Amino acid sequence: MTIIDTLKRWAGEDWQVRDTALRRNVRVLGLAAWVLLILNVAHVGVFVLLRFDDPIRDAWARQIALAHGGMAVVAVTIAVLARRVHGAAELTRWHRGLPLVAAVLIIAWAIAVTVIDQAVTASVNAYVNAVIAMAIVYLFRPATALIVLTLAWAGLAGVLGWMVSDPAQLATSRMNAVTATALAMLISVLSWRHFVRTELLQRALAESNRQLQAQRAELERLANKDALTGLLNRREFERQAALELARARRLGSPLALFILDLDHFKAVNDTHGHAVGDQVLVEAATRMSRSIRQTDRLARWGGEEFVLLLPDTGCESASLLAEKLRHAVGDAPMPGMGSSVTVSIGAVVARGDDLPDWPVLLRMADEALYQAKREGRNRAFVRCLKSDRSSLAKNETR
Template sequence: MAWRLPPVVTAVGALFLNWRLPEGNWPRPMLVLYCLSGMLMMTGLMAEHLGGAGEGEGFMAKGLVVVIALVAVLATAGARDLVLTYGIPALALGWVVMGQSLSAVEWFSALIHPMLMAVLGIVVAEELLRVRLAAFAARQELARNASTDVLTGLANRRAFDERLEAEHARSLRVGSGYALVMTDLDHFKHVNDTWGHEVGDEVLRELAQRLVSVLRTEDMLGRWGGEEFMALLPGAGEREAMTVAEKLRHAVADTLFATSAGSIPVTTSLGVAVFRGEQLPGMVARRADIALYAAKENGRNRSETA
């Protein structure tokens, strides 16, 4: 009973934690503890049978092999956890076997199957870890592709809208505020018609890099659509937002764009809107769009606010 109690208590503890702390960081440590307690249980029971009449030795040896194989399946975090899970029971089992008056053949027979299963268990655990990491990487790649603009590497419209909604909700809740800066390339159709869409794509990629270089780490830049980009500036007022907008404008207009067709002059118009307690983020974005239209109407290569 003493050998069987630890894994039972560990299992009950895991169920309790799953009920009270379903989002906690306990699963992996509890899994290792559960596997270790199961291994120690089988090692202890086998040790008792080795030191006794030995009637259940074969059964206990088989049980130990099963537990070792089970641990290999459960311990999917790689071989590092198996050092603890396998190491302590292996040392204990070796100590018990060495303490018995066994011949070399009996000693080998007692240890060979557990040791073989330990080696196989390590291989299985490493392969399971490899599969888990590959699956995790695939999921991360899918998530990244779903939220990233393929051409520029910026957040796409969907990802930007999610961040904007979160910032808008926070501003409504705590009154922190934010600003939006919408930018649109001037006469971009002329670029595509004159030098081709490949050069147009080069311009968009370079534009994204220049705009990002101006923004703070807490700001977010996304591709709003086509040649339109939107910057979210958390905590910014109108004066700060207009300053950023002018920096963005100069980052584009002051240096020619190096493309495969040669150096091309590019300018951009910008519209700024500051959160004023609107109930929906789309209302703020709409004002930024109106300000951008005003910048286009007033001569382009300028910043306007609404």
């Protein structure tokens, strides 16, 4: 990969993280502004109290105090604005410009303090401290940092050329400023690239975790649900049925098990095709789901056969629900057919003390289904065990 390709890739990555970097800059700017305020107030207190016999030095102290006092006002303003921007839901152009404007103001102030210092010293410490601090505190794109720092050095070099008459002192000050500017640029670029890599890595990890969670949820759904109808599959139904049987035995509550079979379903596939047959299965599952409670367990048992477990349901309620389900499935035409499909239902109802084991309960419901089939289909045959006096309730088409 060439340098140009690398720079293009970096530019694309920079664009992806610019809003995150801005919010981070605003958050840090709010804290840094208060730190700057404390330093400004401390400088004002020190330099106001300083007294010199030399009028030049005395004037210098007053000017330094004034410069720090002005910067204290700016720092408070920056802190207030940063807090407002940090709480903004959307970032406007004005919001984006705040960190850059703050950086320019601070560097301009540092240049002014450096110029004031030339009255008593050749030091450019104020400028050095400002550009290094900006590079550490702020996250600027390398292009932006290069422009800001280049203009900062050019501004300082120009002002020093106007203020300093000694060529040796001028050259030393300018080169010290060059060194500080180059170091600040290096720090800025390294900090920015570290931030970009970290942010993109975190996003990639978050996206990977999201995909893994989605895949896990899908695998759990596929493991527990029938792929066609979205109902419980056989394995999950038996797992939940075991829990409900244990609960019914513990509480002595009634429980009903239905087996529902679509009548003459093979003829549907043979006449209309398997695609229409799948639509019929889905529609039948939907109609049954709408007719039961959220606490009931409905599953596709296999082919055109469904099972339904109803906690806290006695013989009379089971008989009424069986008729409701029979009408829900068979009273309206099925999609793709123009005609209806009927359903035969076999059910067994027992109370907790009389509940047989699961295989026996399932066999009883299956026998009840065959009884409904033998009597002509489109029927519900409900068998109630001992606690309901072994009564038989037949609900037939009239």
